[in-house]
Amino acid sequence: MILGSIAAATALVLAQAPAVREDANIHGRPGWTIENGRIRVALLRGGGHIAEVRLVSSNPKLSINPMFVPDGNGYMGHMVCFPHYGPASAEERAQGLAGHGEAGAVDWQQTRPPQSDPNGLTFFYGADLPRTQYKIERAVTLKAGEASVRVEEWVENLAAYDRPYNLNEHATFGAPFVTPGRNVLDMSGTRGMTDPIRTAAGKWAAAHLFQWPDAPPLNDGVALSLRDFHAIPGGQVYNPVLTDRSKPQSWFTIYNEDYPLLVGYLFPSDDHPWIVDWQNQPSAASAAGTARGIEFGTSPFDEGLRKSVERTQMLGVPTYRFIAARQRLSTTFTIFLQEIPAGFSGVRDARVENGRILVENRNP
Numbered sequence: 001m002i003l004g005s006i007a008a009a010t011a012l013v014l015a016q017a018p019a020v021r022e023d024a025n026i027h028g029r030p031g032w033t034i035e036n037g038r039i040r041v042a043l044l045r046g047g048g049h050i051a052e053v054r055l056v057s058s059n060p061k062l063s064i065n066p067m068f069v070p071d072g073n074g075y076m077g078h079m080v081c082f083p084h085y086g087p088a089s090a091e092e093r094a095q096g097l098a099g100h101g102e103a104g105a106v107d108w109q110q111t112r113p114p115q116s117d118p119n120g121l122t123f124f125y126g127a128d129l130p131r132t133q134y135k136i137e138r139a140v141t142l143k144a145g146e147a148s149v150r151v152e153e154w155v156e157n158l159a160a161y162d163r164p165y166n167l168n169e170h171a172t173f174g175a176p177f178v179t180p181g182r183n184v185l186d187m188s189g190t191r192g193m194t195d196p197i198r199t200a201a202g203k204w205a206a207a208h209l210f211q212w213p214d215a216p217p218l219n220d221g222v223a224l225s226l227r228d229f230h231a232i233p234g235g236q237v238y239n240p241v242l243t244d245r246s247k248p249q250s251w252f253t254i255y256n257e258d259y260p261l262l263v264g265y266l267f268p269s270d271d272h273p274w275i276v277d278w279q280n281q282p283s284a285a286s287a288a289g290t291a292r293g294i295e296f297g298t299s300p301f302d303e304g305l306r307k308s309v310e311r312t313q314m315l316g317v318p319t320y321r322f323i324a325a326r327q328r329l330s331t332t333f334t335i336f337l338q339e340i341p342a343g344f345s346g347v348r349d350a351r352v353e354n355g356r357i358l359v360e361n362r363n364p
Helices: 090-094 305-311
Strands: 002-005 019-026 029-035 039-044 050-055 078-081 109-117 120-129 134-143 148-157 163-165 168-174 183-187 189-193 209-211 237-243 249-256 261-268 274-280 291-297 321-323 328-339 347-353 356-361
Touching: 019 039, 019 120, 029 050, 029 120, 029 134, 039 134, 039 148, 050 328, 163 305, 168 261, 183 291, 249 291, 249 347, 261 291, 261 347, 261 356, 328 356
Parallel strands: none
Antiparallel strands: 002 356, 019 029, 029 039, 039 050, 078 168, 109 120, 120 134, 134 148, 148 328, 163 321, 168 291, 183 249, 189 209, 189 237, 237 274, 249 261, 261 328, 274 291, 347 356
């Protein structure tokens, strides 16, 4: 059964020409806000993070911002991990680098004038990475009346030699959209490998192969679905999963059973062969810090570039990429939002057909 398409869902919405404005107070931080009357997207200057992706609606449960917003400093929502994913090495830290790469630790600037017409708007922003000798840039496109945003992303090697890199998109969702027992993930996943440590304090076998979404059972053989949120205080979750490489596009969707909102991502399978589900619940008494990060990209483990290169591959798929001297590479991803009915049971497939995003639901 096809749940619907983004184009069909917005056909009756009076189209508003997309517009961009500078915003000095996106959860206390400066950046830019893009809106088309159907969807609002907020981009931070610091780190380039996508801090908000929300439907424009009078229903607060439908217009909720599903992205993670920290208390105080730290990354917000969707960050890009480049040119490494995970911790910096001791030598890198001595040179001023931190975890998840330089791209998320510098200020981004508008790089070109926006391109706009009554049918859509594209906003360009990016950053120089002086310590690692890269540039990064994004083109963020909203079309009139559509509840989706397309992001094209370029990375450019400024060095005169080839070198390895990692690029992982760290899309992080937070409370109250992420709530233990109510939050559900679906994806175009196949095989995976559980983390050696982060198994929700031993709910399933560590460092074991599995087939998404079934956790590898412990000795008692209790089956668990990894679609659900399992993290507990003192027990994070981290599960890397290989995408379905037989299809050109991969996807994931996430929703909360108490909210009528589905959030989805679509991206090229070849560019982003890994999808990682990371979960964190610092305290059972407070929602602060509760997060579920769906991290898709070139590496299955957040272990830093050196270890990623030393690992070489997992399940026959490389765990890092090379970029040539002075080369400029590009990739894309699309974020979409859709209203879902009560009793929604999840997503079997998401894809683009004839320019429309189609979502196929699971059997109840």
